[in-house]
Amino acid sequence: MLDKLVLASKSPRRQELIKALGYQVEIRTIEVEETYPSSIALIEVPEFLAIKKSKPLQETVQKGELLITSDTIVLLNNAILGKPADRESAIQMLSDLSGQEHTVITGVSLYSLEKHVVFSSHTKVYFDDLTRSEIEHYVDTYSPMDKAGSYGIQEWIGLIGIKKIDGCYYNVMGLPVHDIYRKIREEF
Numbered sequence: 001m002l003d004k005l006v007l008a009s010k011s012p013r014r015q016e017l018i019k020a021l022g023y024q025v026e027i028r029t030i031e032v033e034e035t036y037p038s039s040i041a042l043i044e045v046p047e048f049l050a051i052k053k054s055k056p057l058q059e060t061v062q063k064g065e066l067l068i069t070s071d072t073i074v075l076l077n078n079a080i081l082g083k084p085a086d087r088e089s090a091i092q093m094l095s096d097l098s099g100q101e102h103t104v105i106t107g108v109s110l111y112s113l114e115k116h117v118v119f120s121s122h123t124k125v126y127f128d129d130l131t132r133s134e135i136e137h138y139v140d141t142y143s144p145m146d147k148a149g150s151y152g153i154q155e156w157i158g159l160i161g162i163k164k165i166d167g168c169y170y171n172v173m174g175l176p177v178h179d180i181y182r183k184i185r186e187e188f
Contacts, residue, residue: 002112002188003064008057009175013152017175018068026065030056034071042080046071046107047120054109054116066188067111072174074149076102081149090139091132093150094157098130102149104172110183117187121176123167125153130161148174 004024007015019025032053036045049071061067074081076096084090103124110117138157144150151157153165153172168176 001064002066002184004066006057006061006065006067008053008067008069011146011174013154013173014070014175017170017173017177018180021177021181028057028060028067032056042073042075042078043105043120043122045080046073046105047109047118048107050107050109051118054111058111061111061113063113065112066184067109068180069109069111070106070175072104072106072148072171074102074104076100076149083148084145084150086145087139090144090150091135094130094135094138094144095132097127097149097151098135098161099127101126104149104167106171106174106176108176108180108183110180110187112188115187117183119179119183121168121171121179123165123169123171125165125172126163127161128163130157134160 006026006028007018008029010029036048050069053069081093105120105122107120142155170177
């Protein structure tokens with residue numbers, strides 16, 4: 001019987017999304033270096049990092065708890081766009097995304113004392129052409145520095161810049177709650 005979800009994330013967006021599922025939720029975090037071997041395929045990186053984030057916390061999991069860890073990447077032209085280092089790199093990433101299609105992949109690890117399930121969710125995102133002034137306004141007004149690809153779909157840039165998506169909206173926010181709910185229902 002599942003009593004509690006344990007989310008290992010400091011992200012306010014992930015915390016808000018997981019709490020909306022209606023389970024009792026505890027936030028339990030530990031710092032993990034988000035590095036991966038260069039030999040793995042880029043689409044495997046989110047699952048690799050979700051597992052890596054899970055391992056140091058697995059020993060804290062109690063009976064009835066489900067530990068959830070995740071990692072989200074933005075994949076554009078076979079390159080990962082991570083979190084921007086500064087204003088200029090944020091502007092450059094958004095300029096690269098302008099008028100392009102990219103894929104957001106979130107890897108998720110669900111760990112209980114009885115079972116460990118790992119999966120990923122993929123969403124295609126289609127950006128409209130963005131002007132330099134739109135990009136600068138977004139970077140200067142919002143907080144893209146803590147977001148893969150330098151944007152949050154739920155913010156102004158999503159309202160004016162994203163033409164359509166193919167897949168889960170919440171995956172682009174950083175947590176595919178629909179897929180997580182289905183896996184919990186089916187596996188735990």
